[in-house]
Amino acid sequence: MHEWALAESVITAVVDEIRLNNIRKVTKVDVKVGELQQIDIEIFRFALENVMKAYELVLDSDAVRIEIEKNILRCEVCGKTWSFDDASCRPGEDEAEAIHFIPEIAHVYIRCPECSSPDFEIVKGRGVWIEAIEGEH
Amino acid sequence: MDPRLHIIDKRLQDIKRIIAVSGGKGGTGKSSVASVLALALAKEGYRTGLLDLDFGGPSAHVILGVEGLFPEEDKGLIPPDASGIRFMSIIYFTGDNPAPLRGKEISNAIIELLAVTLWGELDFLIIDMPPGMADTALDVIRLIKRMEFILVTTPSKLATEVTKRELAILQELRLPVLGLIENMLTGQRAGTAAKVAGDRTAFLGSIDFDSTLEHAIGDVDKLLQTGFAKQLSLCHPFK
Ligand SMILES: Nc1ncnc2c1ncn2[C@@H]1O[C@H](COP(=O)(O)OP(=O)(O)O)[C@@H](O)[C@H]1O
Ligand SMILES: [Mg+2]
Ligand SMILES: [Zn+2]
Numbered sequence: 337m338h339e340w341a342l343a344e345s346v347i348t349a350v351v352d353e354i355r356l357n358n359i360r361k362v363t364k365v366d367v368k369v370g371e372l373q374q375i376d377i378e379i380f381r382f383a384l385e386n387v388m389k390a391y392e393l394v395l396d397s398d399a400v401r402i403e404i405e406k407n408i409l410r411c412e413v414c415g416k417t418w419s420f421d422d423a424s425c426r427p428g429e430d431e432a433e434a435i436h437f438i439p440e441i442a443h444v445y446i447r448c449p450e451c452s453s454p455d456f457e458i459v460k461g462r463g464v465w466i467e468a469i470e471g472e473h
Numbered sequence: 474m475d476p477r478l479h480i481i482d483k484r485l486q487d488i489k490r491i492i493a494v495s496g497g498k499g500g501t502g503k504s505s506v507a508s509v510l511a512l513a514l515a516k517e518g519y520r521t522g523l524l525d526l527d528f529g530g531p532s533a534h535v536i537l538g539v540e541g542l543f544p545e546e547d548k549g550l551i552p553p554d555a556s557g558i559r560f561m562s563i564i565y566f567t568g569d570n571p572a573p574l575r576g577k578e579i580s581n582a583i584i585e586l587l588a589v590t591l592w593g594e595l596d597f598l599i600i601d602m603p604p605g606m607a608d609t610a611l612d613v614i615r616l617i618k619r620m621e622f623i624l625v626t627t628p629s630k631l632a633t634e635v636t637k638r639e640l641a642i643l644q645e646l647r648l649p650v651l652g653l654i655e656n657m658l659t660g661q662r663a664g665t666a667a668k669v670a671g672d673r674t675a676f677l678g679s680i681d682f683d684s685t686l687e688h689a690i691g692d693v694d695k696l697l698q699t700g701f702a703k704q705l706s707l708c709h710p711f712k
Contacts, residue, residue: 337546341548345479440574441572
């Protein structure tokens with residue numbers, strides 16, 4: 337349920353943006369959710385709606401778009417690219433849970449499938465990110 | 474945009490004072506001072522949290538003998554109680570395994586932890602800082618705006634030189650430095666740290682080298698009985 341904390345960060349960011357740019361009505365919030373963090377989208381969406389109410393933020397029901405971003409990992413040593421989802425190198429359940437809380441923990445439990453190095457870059461699909469906030473002034 | 478950066482202030486808003494225990498060199502006793510200070514404050518009845526941000530060499534859990542704890546999940550992560558301290562550390566997620574992270578990723582992990590940790594109301598949050606003044610420490614300074622610093626140095630020339638530089642950077646950044654603690658004094662060089670403090674910052678006091686400390690590590694009651702703890706209680710600024 338720590339999806340709530342992340343949902344709250346998104347709503348706080350939207351509220352800050354409204355204040356900063358004098359937005360009258362928010363028309364679109366594009367949220368990307370990186371695959372690596374394995375956010376439960378149902379819970380996340382539910383949390384977003386509830387936190388919105390708590391922050392007295394009114395948005396059209398289709399204004400918030402959540403898109404799952406494919407994860408790409410690239411080895412710093414041999415250059416191999418792969419994904420967290422590749423069955424051959426997916427970590428176990430407890431390990432995946434730790435990565436769910438802090439995606440960088442991937443370096444503790446995932447190794448490059450080519451050269452076994454823990455030194456890889458999380459190129460894409462890490463965690464929660466706001467791609468765009470649009471609104472009417 | 475990174476939404477997490479927008480919630481960090483709120484996560485820390487019910488904390489009265491945020492104290493960063495820092496100091497240029499590794500091995501000067503930062504983790505020991507941070508952990509025992511947190512213990513002492515908790516014992517005195519202050520609501521106290523301890524956050525180990527030295528992801529490269531997390532130590533506070535060893536000093537406090539923390540085992541088998543994990544944060545409770547409720548709309549965020551609630552730090553579990555370790556000997557009366559609300560304690561947060563990367564070790565809940567890494568276990569005993571090393572975390573080979575690059576600087577940028579350490580910062581990213583710290584941001585994540587700060588964004589989801591629900592401290593609640595605290596009188597003190599003590600932070601065991603990453604060593605030195607490299608990117609991680611600078612990011613922490615940027616992320617946690619209300620930090621007050623206690624610097625820990627040994628009397629050695631090497632340590633005091635590095636500490637002097639750190640003090641200069643912190644003061645240039647206009648960050649409050651509560652003062653300097655001199656640790657592991659063995660007699661022969663008494664006064665070196667006081668000289669570094671000079672009129673730049675407060676000299677908070679000295680702690681002798683304490684051969685009983687090693688045997689008390691992991692045992693909170695023993696820790697509080699050490700000469701280290703007693704001398705620390707005389708020099709920390711929250712009496
Ligand atoms: N006053 C002291 N007397 C004896 N040993 C000490 C003292 N202060 C710290 N130590 C020991 O020195 C080592 C380094 O301390 P630590 O707190 O981990 O330093 P840092 O966090 O600055 O790297 C540890 O083994 C600790 O137990
Ligand atoms: Mg340390
Ligand atoms: Zn590789």
